[in-house]
Amino acid sequence: MFAVYAAAPSSDDPLAALTLGERPEPEVPAGFVAVTVKAASLNMHDLWTLRGVGIKAEQFPMTLGCDGAGVLADGTEVVLHSVIGDPAWSGDETLDPRRTLLTEKHQGTFADTVVVPARNALPKPAGLTFGEAACMGTAWLTAYRMLFVKSGLRPGQTMLVQGASGGVSTALIELGRAAGMRVWVTGRTEQKRALAAELGAHQTFESGARLPERVDAVFETVGKATWQHSMRALKPGGVIVVSGSTSGPDPSADLQRLFFLQLRVVGSTMGTREELADLLRFCDLAGIRPRIGAELPLERAREGFEQMLAGDTAGKIVFTR
Structure with missing residues (x-):
């Protein structure tokens, strides 16, 4: 074959x-x-x-x-x-x-x-x-678990997706918008930011840009290059959900900010068979593609x-x- x-x-x-x-x-x-x-x-x-x-x-x-x-x-x-x-x-x-x-x-x-x-x-x-x-089985399932199983976000809250155009990032944008989140996205180029907006992002920003306000959750697949920005973007009590580190796995932990603002860092890997079944039904019911x-x-x-x-x-x- x-x-x-x-x-x-x-x-x-x-x-x-x-x-x-x-x-x-x-x-x-x-x-x-x-x-x-x-x-x-x-x-x-x-x-x-x-x-x-x-x-x-x-x-x-x-x-x-x-x-x-x-x-x-x-x-x-x-x-x-x-x-x-x-x-x-x-x-x-x-x-x-x-x-x-x-x-x-x-x-x-x-x-x-x-x-x-x-x-x-x-x-x-x-x-x-x-x-x-x-x-669906890897990128979209990873995004589904990050958002619906690990983050604890509720509709109406604000999420930041670091990186605009990869498979997990584009899935997070579409799923977050469909679930009623306010979706903000960073991207390295104007083209990538335009794609995020087309997919449903409410606002897009250059990588590392100062945000209008702090967010409830950050979704990380980039790692070292965006970690400091992710930590500074969070509200007190906020969460970073991490499923990858494409730019390197060894960012500065910024422990003082972590404990003083009571931030959470949560790892997420792939998803279960039942979560994949739920994701497929959600996409079918909501018309997400x-x-x-x-x-x-x-x-x-x-x-x-x-x-x-x-x-x-x-x-x-x-x-x-």
């Missing part, structure tokens, strides 16, 4: 490890299902896989792609949940110490066929295209990886079959 995969880790030049070509047809163990992939979306995690982060050397070659949507053998249209836990674990699978993601232990979705545990294939709402559904910045056939996957590596995104990058 055709696949896009990491042949071996390449820490300094991740695209050097990117390979397009034939891979063996996957076996289907008991309790798993084969999904014919119709669409899959690109995530920063795929670049980390190419660099060899979060994956053991013996796991290569590894088919890339955490997210996807496709069809089961009986014709059922499904959306994939990429968090794969220990079968013996009960409760929130994101807390399972033995959990893994597609592309870490199990081969990913950038292929004609992907094999996943049967419970990881959820029914696709008819109102979502395969391309839209393929955006993910912003797809680029849709390419899988054979042109290298172009999508180049765009992500350069930071040239305007929503999700989706590969189709």
Whole structure:
């Protein structure tokens, strides 16, 4: 079958490890299902896989792609949940110490066929295209958990999204607006800020700009480059919800501000199967659709990886079959 995969880790030049070509047809163990992939979306995690982060050397070659949507053998249209836990674990699978993601232990979705545990294939709402559904399992699920499970925000409160154009950020803007939050967004360029406004942001600001007032919550995926601004943007008692650190994981903690203003810093990783099901229903009921910045056939996957590596995104990058 055709696949896009990491042949071996390449820490300094991740695209050097990117390979397009034939891979063996996957076996289907008991309790798993084969999904014919119709669409899959690109995530920063795929670049980390190419660099060899979060994956053991013996796991290569590894088919890339955490997210996807496709069809089961009986014709059922499904959306994939990429968090794969220990079968013996009960409760929130994101807390399972033995959990893994597609592309870490199990081969990913950038292929004609992907094999996943049967419970990881959820029914696709008819109102979502395969391309839209393929955006849900990582970036949109991460945003949903950050906003509705971790932040504690109520409709009418103000949220700040650091970074305007990535997959998680664009999802946060759309979900926050639909849920009745006042959504503020920072962006490095006028083009990125214009995208945020188009998606529903009430106000946009240059990165690091002084805000008109302090906010109830900040949503962080950038890390070191925006952390100081995030801390200073919060009201006393406010919360920063963190799900990534693309600019570096070692910001100044600013502990004096943290304890004196009684701020909270909350980590958030992916989401549960039940949260993905809720997200799909919410998008279907509210008519929310993910912003797809680029849709390419899988054979042109290298172009999508180049765009992500350069930071040239305007929503999700989706590969189709």
